[in-house]
Ligand SMILES: NC(=O)C1=CN([C@@H]2O[C@H](COP(=O)(O)OP(=O)(O)OC[C@H]3O[C@@H](n4cnc5c(N)ncnc54)[C@H](OP(=O)(O)O)[C@@H]3O)[C@@H](O)[C@H]2O)C=CC1
């Protein structure tokens with residue numbers, strides 16, 4: 231069955247426009263075989279969609295796409311058409327309500343590339359509707375969302391891959407394995423340089439872009455006015471869109487994201503903790519000290535006092551101390567590591583550095599003599615391929631497609647993907663704890679077993695957030 235059912239139409243009425251923009255997919259194969267080429271629905275057709283579509287397209291049938299903004303949806307359709315060339319297999323149905331996708335019986339899995347405040351709600355509802363889920367990073371916006379999504383994975387047995395795709399890149403896998411194999415001795419400190427978050431001038435209130443469903447964009451977050459700059463930013467990710475409380479720049483508002491700390495912490499902090507052994511963030515209490523922090527507006531009890539401009543920390547240096555003595559530093563600047571964006575691993579016998587372009591340092595130079603840390607690579611994830619003598623995977627698209635293929639393989643094997651919910655959510659909680667310490671400007675201690683901050687009611691007020699009426703998780 232393709233497209234909306236009668237039940238869909240009765241349930242959601244005409245408010246959700248479905249536009250069939252071409253011939254639909256015909257599914258001739260049986261379900262088990264179909265997982266060789268699963269049918270996918272993609273939710274959120276912004277910048278990330280462009281890359282994800284390219285990664286999924288050769289490996290799955292993209293049957294439906296969804297976005298709350300018709301102009302984004304049109305870009306999504308264009309992208310699929312250009313991927314298909316001839317137009318064959320590039321005719322998804324389109325809608326502005328993700329429930330139309332997760333209710334479809336012919337869709338096996340969904341990919342979520344919406345802003346962060348929608349991730350967990352859509353993912354949980356999709357799992358309960360029987361879908362496997364590829365969900366972009368950062369998986370959660372709060373610590374409690376991590377618990378909720380982990381429970382949903384247990385209850386439903388669905389496969390979930392988080393889009394923390396650096397785990398699929400050879401150089402990050404090797405970097406983690408080298409630390410685990412003791413190639414720099416006993417780990418002392420890992421430093422993640424991730425760059426600061428941007429600052430903006432006050433943004434005037436405006437009508438939301440024509441056709442955009444602003445209420446649905448806000449979803450579970452408080453109802454507020456749309457705001458956007460009248461000019462384009464000079465540079466930076468998403469600089470083709472004006473600064474706004476909305477498209478792309480949602481990252482720089484605590485209501486919808488966590489600034490660089492979660493936006494890039496979801497990559498580098500995850501890799502750092504993978505190297506340190508994963509359970510480090512799920513079993514041991516850790517203390518977070520905000521060594522340096524600048525917010526663009528005053529905060530009161532960690533909450534922004536103005537609502538007309540970005541509010542996340544623009545400059546920061548946080549130190550996380552684990553009970554085993556290892557330290558994790560998360561910094562905005564390159565001072566500590568010498569390049570803008572990288573992870574520096576330091577042990578009592580040496581150091582090395584990794585980022586998306588390179589893996590360098592003495593233990594890397596010595597690999598020809600010492601050999602690859604094969605046992606450690608095997609232990610990190612059973613599905614990890616031995617990449618031979620290769621040290622890096624170049625090319626963002628190539629790595630994302632590897633990550634997508636790992637997800638698709640797990641749809642068949644039902645194994646946990648390389649970036650599964652349980653490890654990911656605990657690692658991301660370190661980022662959430664850092665943000666709480668930065669927002670409160672004080673040291674906090676997080677107990678991952680109890681999932682709460684120790685003796686700290688104010689810090690604990692950040693563990694969960696209420697959902698706006700009508701946008702609670704429907705499971
Ligand atoms: N793994 C990685 O390396 C990367 C991951 N990402 C992640 O991908 C996600 C999207 O980021 P990005 O593409 O840059 O952001 P964009 O704002 O470009 O894209 C998000 C899209 O989702 C739409 N949207 C918002 N709410 C909903 C909803 N309820 N249902 C359907 N669509 C919705 C937005 O509409 P509107 O146009 O109205 O805003 C927008 O078009 C983020 O979580 C980000 O962290 C991003 C880049 C790289």
Ligand SMILES: O=C1CO[C@H](CO)[C@@H](O)[C@@H]1O
Pocket residue numbers: 467493494497
């Ligand atoms: O990898 C990435 C590239 O930069 C983007 C903007 O900061 C991130 O969201 C993304 O995860």
